[in-house]
Amino acid sequence: MKEGDIKTLFHECVKWYFFNRIAPQYNPNVIYVHEVTQCLKKSYFNRKMPIEPITSKMVILTIGELIHKLFQDYLEKKGFKFEVECRYPLENQLTLIGHADAMNSDCIIEIKSVKKIPSSPLEHHVLQLNAYMYMANREKGYIIYIDKINGGFEVFECRRDYRKFGKIVERAYQLHEALLKGNPPNEETSWLCNYCEYRIICKSEWL
């Protein structure tokens, strides 16, 4: 084999892992928690015009997934379940679904690999964990941030907040309606736009 063949092999390997193990399969009667804790317009685009992530982004997402696996093997021995599906019925046969990273009878744990550990948990991560705490009826939740550059980590405790869950439910209805009507939600501009695959078409007039 030549150098180019190995590069192709690596690219295909990452692509295979991403599409077989990570990329979500969407159902029109289901709204996923991760879709409503990020920009709704981005979630709309993800469903209406999915874009294959560039290889480097697939690698980053795959590394994040592998860090989860590292925890999974050990925490399962300690009584945790991994990738637990949480469901919450909404109106009009719509269901809100999310997958909590790890859960036992006492709490839920979300694991986030980041380039820099924040001084307090990021709002979209808190919203996600809080939703799982409601859907799975757990009072306590923890976010573990792992610094994938230098190996540091930090743990933040979160308590259930009903108002935050109400916001998630409201956003699930908003996204569902936007998808049904084919009408993109408003932009939710933030620093996360820098990492959004749709930033070029986000403001295009034809939309």
Ligand code: SF4
């Ligand atoms: S660029 Fe920003 S506002 Fe536009 S879809 Fe992406 S995340 Fe949303």
